[in-house]
Amino acid sequence: MGLENSVLKTAPIDPTTLPGRRVRVAVDQPMILDSGATLGPITIAYQTYGQLNADKTNAILVCHALTGDQFVADRHPITGKAGWWSMVVGAGKPLDTNRYFIICANVLGGCMGSTGPMEVRSDTGRPFGLDFPVITVGDMVRAQKLLIDQLGIEQLFAVIGGSMGGMQALQWASAYPERVYAALPIAASARHSAQNIAFHEVGRQAIMADPDWQGGAYFDGAAKPTRGLAVARMAAHITYLSEPALHRKFGRQLQDRTALSFGFDADFQVESYLRHQGITFVDRFDANSYLYITRAMDYFDLAKDHGGVLAEAFRATKVRFCVMSFTSDWLFPTSESRDLVHALNAVAANVSFVEIESDKGHDAFLLDEPEFHRVLRGFLDGAASHRGLPTSGMD
Amino acid sequence: MGLENSVLKTAPIDPTTLPGRRVRVAVDQPMILDSGATLGPITIAYQTYGQLNADKTNAILVCHALTGDQFVADRHPITGKAGWWSMVVGAGKPLDTNRYFIICANVLGGCMGSTGPMEVRSDTGRPFGLDFPVITVGDMVRAQKLLIDQLGIEQLFAVIGGSMGGMQALQWASAYPERVYAALPIAASARHSAQNIAFHEVGRQAIMADPDWQGGAYFDGAAKPTRGLAVARMAAHITYLSEPALHRKFGRQLQDRTALSFGFDADFQVESYLRHQGITFVDRFDANSYLYITRAMDYFDLAKDHGGVLAEAFRATKVRFCVMSFTSDWLFPTSESRDLVHALNAVAANVSFVEIESDKGHDAFLLDEPEFHRVLRGFLDGAASHRGLPTSGMD
Incomplete structure (x- = not known):
């Protein structure tokens, strides 16, 4: 029973045996975490889909949610199931691998190959366990930036993610505005609620x-x-x-x-x-x-990091935002996306906001939601056109 | 951490040492449970407040919720805290002990003195544990009826409860309509939802x-x-x-x-x-x-017990209903109270329905909600007047 x-x-999962790409970053000098602790070298396990163009202007970073991973559109190496966003990422799909170069990295602290509490410490020969430093969404994004640097990408065309992935998209836009052309936080929030x-x-x-x-x-x-x-x-x-x-x-x-x-x-x-x-x-x-x-996720609070004023996180931003929420999502309700949009409006940011009608709750961003996929495609097409990239109409 | x-x-709690009243029921013949199993003799631990009038027409049965108990308006014998409904039950309060005789029994299956899985079996000398039969809200009410029989009360003036207590109030009205003058299911439902x-x-x-x-x-x-x-x-x-x-x-x-x-x-x-x-x-x-x-609670589904038609649970009822819900209650949302009211309307029952504006969620029925308390008092006064009992205006 x-x-x-x-x-x-x-x-037990052995992340070192998982398929896929890996880089080592923060090798010469460790990364300084939000806690003040240092961490390095750091392994980042990631997957890519599609081809990076010659100008390196067509890269989209997909950020995964709490229990997601880098296997966005691959068969999962442990469960054998289709990738968690294979409805969204692929040839002819909203994140069209014929036109975009899609990158997704396992987050810092994760268990699918990136450095996290399962990693064996070089000094002790044993896994970190609870000796691993507490990390933040800011630290996750800091590590992703080191990956993007290594890939030689000056500016990501877009950073996109749902739930905690949306928090990362917001963190990217706030911390590295010049490195992001468009940000798409989906079913997300600028701060984790008490509930x-x-x-x-x-x-x-x-x-x-x-x-x-x-x-x-x-x-x-x-x-x-x-x-x-x-x-x-x-x-x-x-x-x-x-x-x-x-x-x-x-x-x-x-x-x-x-x-x-x-x-x-x-x-x-x-x-x-x-x-x-x-x-x-x-x-x-x-x-x-x-x-x-x-x-x-609990620690995420963009306003607090900017004197309590959320708009300050995005002052003078040139990033184009597409904020999306789902009507039946009670974990990250539309009201939180709306708060974010108000803050973006207060700094005259370029922002689209769409609330998708769905009864599927927070998970709607992972499911077959044609209207959501249409909005994604439409926004990316518009942004691609401004950025001088091919759009889906040009295929 | x-x-x-x-x-x-x-x-460990020792329910046999708790203060309060106790009766033994189902002594001569065991009670037949909804599962088909039999159980008996059964101890029912209960508290009363106020005086039963000579006609025995002023009794109100309060039914407690999942983790509630019979100590409605007494200091709790274990925690030392005030009774869980001491804001509602007492002299001059909505359930006015100057006029009503209030009864509350620990539910069958509970751990505050009524027969439940902690009870020591006479045959083995050890507690039931998981050998205790699975019981239903119907069985809880069946046991309460044996208590009411023993108290010589022909008809309860009212049965009232919030959450699982409201399920019991509905079960009373459905199973023993002639034994209940008024029923007040609060923040309840006629069936437990999937969520x-x-x-x-x-x-x-x-x-x-x-x-x-x-x-x-x-x-x-x-x-x-x-x-x-x-x-x-x-x-x-x-x-x-x-x-x-x-x-x-x-x-x-x-x-x-x-x-x-x-x-x-x-x-x-x-x-x-x-x-x-x-x-x-x-x-x-x-x-x-x-x-x-x-x-x-999970098993509770009044419609299912009546051929799938909720209204059939109340056909030709003379019970006066007061259905109450709270706007911010997402566990037993107003929509479920509304479904109940529709079923009661379909059999032309006498029913009041009030949705109380509150941001306190499901627990609102246990908290200081003046509007809720006003509605309770008003409904009970009206019912008392029809029943020929004193009303609060007569004090």
């Missing part, structure tokens, strides 16, 4: 309550805090959906039975679905990474 | 993931699944509030510090608050009871 023991005993911090804290406590977590030093034995991580994922997963979507998808339908069991098995389809989400997540994600990345 | 070990090692089932399932999995749960048989040693239960409570607690309330109360304010810690301590007030909610809950609640009571 609980999450099955056998299912949760998984082989969202609260949900993250539940997830972290679920992980830390698992005795197999061992204070973050679970690398020696076979036991990993998979139960805690699964519970954290289950709680988070509810927040990615909407009540109407859950009702439409599952309602009160029973799972593989015609009557209530009067027990604690998964009677309802929604329970079974949620357990599945928890159980499969632990195969591809590291519990410590979950702690660090949720913390980075 | 996790929930503190020391704080979570609490003395709510999902949140409950997270809580149950958090408990079951705790190794100290031991398949429900944690009565022998000192260890109890307090960490799992605390996590369950934390997740649930967020759903009882609203985003605006969390924002107003905490926002992104830091707890006892002037700068971020760059660690996993409770930096934000909202984290500290949530941890406190989790830690204090385990002192007063039993993990197995949490499993059983959440399950009962």
Whole structure:
């Protein structure tokens, strides 16, 4: 009736064996983090799609969300599933690989090859675990910039992402405005809300309550805090959906039975679905990474970094913004996108704002939402035209 | 940084030593449960306030919510805090103990003295644990009816409750319409939604993931699944509030510090608050009871019990209904109260429906909401007048 023991005993992820590209950055001198700590050298694992043009002006950086990764449009090396944005990134798709050079890097603190708490320290020969410094969205973007520098790209045509990916897009536009032509924060916010911090804290406590977590030093034995991580994922997963979507998808339908069991098995389809989400997540994600990345999101507050005035984060910006939200997203509601747009308006920024009608909740940015994809394509076409890049009409 | 070990090692609740009234029911023949199982004899622990009048027509049954108990307006015997509805129940208050006889019983399956999974079985000499039969809201009400029979009350003047208490009020009106003059379901629903089932399932999995749960048989040693239960409570607690309330109360304010810690301590007030909610809950609640009571709520679906037509649950009813909801309650949103009202209208029931403007979320029914208290008083006065009972104007 609980999450099955056998299912949760998984082989550990070994990020060093994952396919894909890797660079080492901050090699000569370590990166200084927002906390004041230093970190380096840093490995950044990334994927690219399409071809960089001769002027290096057609690069789009895709920033992934909390549990995303660099495998945007590739089959996932652990789960075997299609890439998380393969509906959006590809030949003829809104992020058209016939015209754009798409880059996506696993975030700093992640567990898919970039430096994070799973990385083996050169000095101790053991993984960082909780000795890894607490990082911020600013630090993630700082590391991405080192990658973009190494690729010799002076200015990204666009930085785009949903959820935490949208936070990174905003951070890029704010910290490196001259390096970004357009920024597309989707289902995002300029600061993490109290309710969202609260949900993250539940997830972290679920992980830390698992005795197999061992204070973050679970690398020696076979036991990993998979139960805690699964519970954290289950709680988070509810927040990615909407009540109407859950009702439409599952309602009160029973799972593989015609009557209530009067027990604690998964009677309802929604329970079974949620357990599945928890159980499969632990195969591809590291519990410590979950702690660090949720913390980075909680710390995100662009206004606070600019004297409490959000507009100051974007003063005199030339970046073109496309802000998007979804009507049924209660994790990053439209009101937060609107606050961002007001701040951008206050500094006369070039900004489009579209609220997409959808009942799919926060996850809508990952799903088949034709209107969303049309807006993406349209905005990128307009920006490409201004930037002197081919547009989809020219194909 | 996790929930503190020391704080979570609490003395076990011993429900047999709690103050208050107790009756034994289903003594001669056991009660038949909705599952088909039988249970009996059953202890019901309850409290009363005010005096039963000579005609026994002034009794109001208050039904408590998931983690509530019978100590409606008494100091809580474990926490020492004021009763959970002491703002509503008392002399001169909306449920006026000068005029009404208030009864509240700990629900079947509970852990405050009524028969539940903590009860020691006469046959084995050990607590039921998971051998306790799965119960329903219908079974809870069935047991309450045996108490009301024993008290010699032919007809309750009113049955009232919020959340799961409102489910019980509806169940009373549906199952025993002749025994109820008025029913007041508050912040409730005639069926538990997919999203709510999902949140409950997270809580149950958090408990079951705790190794100290031991398949429900944690009565022998000192260890109890307090960490799992605390996590369950934390997740649930967020759903009882609203985003605006969390924002107003905490926002992104830091707890006892002037700068971020760059660690996993409770930096934000909202984290500290949530941890406190989790830690204090385990002192007063039993993990197995949490499993059983959440399950009962999940199973609640009045329409399903009546051929899929909710109105059939109330056909030809003479009960006077007062349905109340709160604007910011996203756990039991107004739309669910409206569905209920439509069903009641379809059978020409006598029904008042009031949506109270509040930003306090689901918990509003437990808090200082003057408009809510005015509506309660007004409805009860009107019903009392029809019933030939004194009204507040007559004091």
